Amino acid sequence: MAKGSVSDGARKPRKTYEQIITHIREAISSGKLHPGDRLPPEVDLARSLGVSRPTVREALKVLEALNVLESSTGPTGGTFVKPLDGAGVADYLMDSISLLLDVQELTLEELWTARGAIEVPLAGMAALKRTEQDLAVLRGIIESDEYRDFHAYFPDITFHTTIAEASRNRLLSLFMLSIHTTIKALAERYVLPEAKQVSQDQHRLIYEAILDQDEALARRHMKEHLQMAYEVYREAVPKKDTDEATKEVSGDNA
Amino acid sequence: MAKGSVSDGARKPRKTYEQIITHIREAISSGKLHPGDRLPPEVDLARSLGVSRPTVREALKVLEALNVLESSTGPTGGTFVKPLDGAGVADYLMDSISLLLDVQELTLEELWTARGAIEVPLAGMAALKRTEQDLAVLRGIIESDEYRDFHAYFPDITFHTTIAEASRNRLLSLFMLSIHTTIKALAERYVLPEAKQVSQDQHRLIYEAILDQDEALARRHMKEHLQMAYEVYREAVPKKDTDEATKEVSGDNA
DNA sequence: TCCACCCTATTTGTTTGACAAATTTCTACC
DNA sequence: GGTAGAAATTTGTCAAACAAATAGGGTGGA
Secondary structure (H helix, E strand, O other): OOOOOOOOOOOOOOOHHHHHHHHHHHHHHOOOOOOOOEOOOHHHHHHHHOOOHHHHHHHHHHHHHOOOEEEEOOOOOEEEEOOOOOHHHHHHHHHHHHHHHHOOOOOHHHHHHHHHHHHHHHHHHHHHHOOHHHHHHHHHHHHOOHHHHOOOOHHHHHHHHHHHHHOOOHHHHHHHHHHHHHHHHHHHHOOOOOOHHHHHHHHHHHHHHHHOOOHHHHHHHHHHHHHHHHHHHHHHOOOOOOOOOOOOOOOOOO | OOOOOOOOOOOOOOOHHHHHHHHHHHHHHOOOOOOOOEEOOHHHHHHHHOOOHHHHHHHHHHHHHOOOEEEEOOOOOEEEEOOOOOHHHHHHHHHHHHHHHHOOOOOHHHHHHHHHHHHHHHHHHHHHHOOHHHHHHHHHHHHOOHHHHOOOOHHHHHHHHHHHHHOOOHHHHHHHHHHHHHHHHHHHHOOOOOOHHHHHHHHHHHHHHHHOOOHHHHHHHHHHHHHHHHHHHHHHOOOOOOOOOOOOOOOOOO
16 A cells, blocks of 8 residues: 555554654654655655655744754755754754743743752853863853943853853753843843843853862852852842733724 | 745744644643644645645644644534643653653663652652642552552552642653653563552651641652662662664554 | 442544645747 | 846645534434
């Protein structure tokens, strides 16, 4: 029958498009599909799986949203397996965290506490594992004059990201990045506080601790840096009332 | 009028189904849609948005995959806004972490280091914030005799989850849960080591520290507990060869 | 009265076939 | 040889229907 290659095995996902999703995921996990590989055109895929194109598309769109696939039009286009580098995961996490904040399933305090729990050890690990190249990058950031020009967030986020990379822990880096990006989005939504110079000084302290491979000192300075930053942000971001959802938003819902 | 309500505003998402996705997301973020709310049937949605049903469905399937919506068939069925409690995020994270491990974009060592970085502070916070009820639950777990009966993982995961909840930080709890679930899946895939009794003893030590509200001690015992567990797992889980992907999987891919 | 069964209504799930839009490649013309 | 336009390829969107699942109501029987 050649078709119906999806319907073998697992019975858990009853719906066709879910079967296709797991089919493709397994193909990637098991190495049958590698990052960068191009999938057959939707029409061919549908035919070879014995299903219709809309059904295939539902599966593809889901995997696209999950940052597993990527598609574009044209002869050179098609659907490709995305390199799985965790950046997509961080994006998703960032979206989710923002949403949780919006819906009050998360408080600013929890967010900042989590940031501290992750970034303080990260700084310590970076102090132990940093390479000469990491140091060079950090030095470049600290000595950059962008601290004044821009939102004061470009150097900050790259500084912290570089430390995360220097720690050589990609999972904590991912967590850190998603939290940091969320905070950055918040900072942009409300006014961004002027803490540039202070931030720059503190960055220098952290850098020097990492330079000296002084784990404890790196942790302490990072901790102080974050506490200071939290103070600033807590005042800038307005407290959400328990229900301010009653604001007019040109509602058409009926 | 009734149609085209999607096409206003932002130009970033050019594709129709993406516009619908952000449309619904914004409706949730802004409070126009609450968890538990039921969306109109797909046909009505399509008509009121001025698009076709397959397009609407692509958007809905994506939001379903993102754990934002949920749908079922039948008269009482339909598409509903999911209560946004972070459990879905943890699920997604768990999947992603597993995938990253499979593709060697993450090592076991990184995973366990991250676990330590998160759970050690978590234990400390729990020691400070625990309530009488938290203590009661923990006590129940420790004194349970399931440590011998089952996989030895049921009590473990509930114990750690309870501590996470006692810390009152939902973001770190979410991270912790996703890591823990990933490790549990690994443990089930390979044989699960027999470390039950030791685990139970260590749990008791952690519990007592939390009981006494001794933050430092709680952290230390958690740290030791995790280090011990890591030793066991590192030996149980085989190191992945750089390519063992060449195993036959009844491949039909042409 | 009560219960089991079927029948119907509602909603998502899936199929078919077509056309539109985007994008690259090929080709003809200058 | 270069450039503009036509053709080919692939995803994006549309339309109308049928299939499957599920809940509720109605009917018949005990």
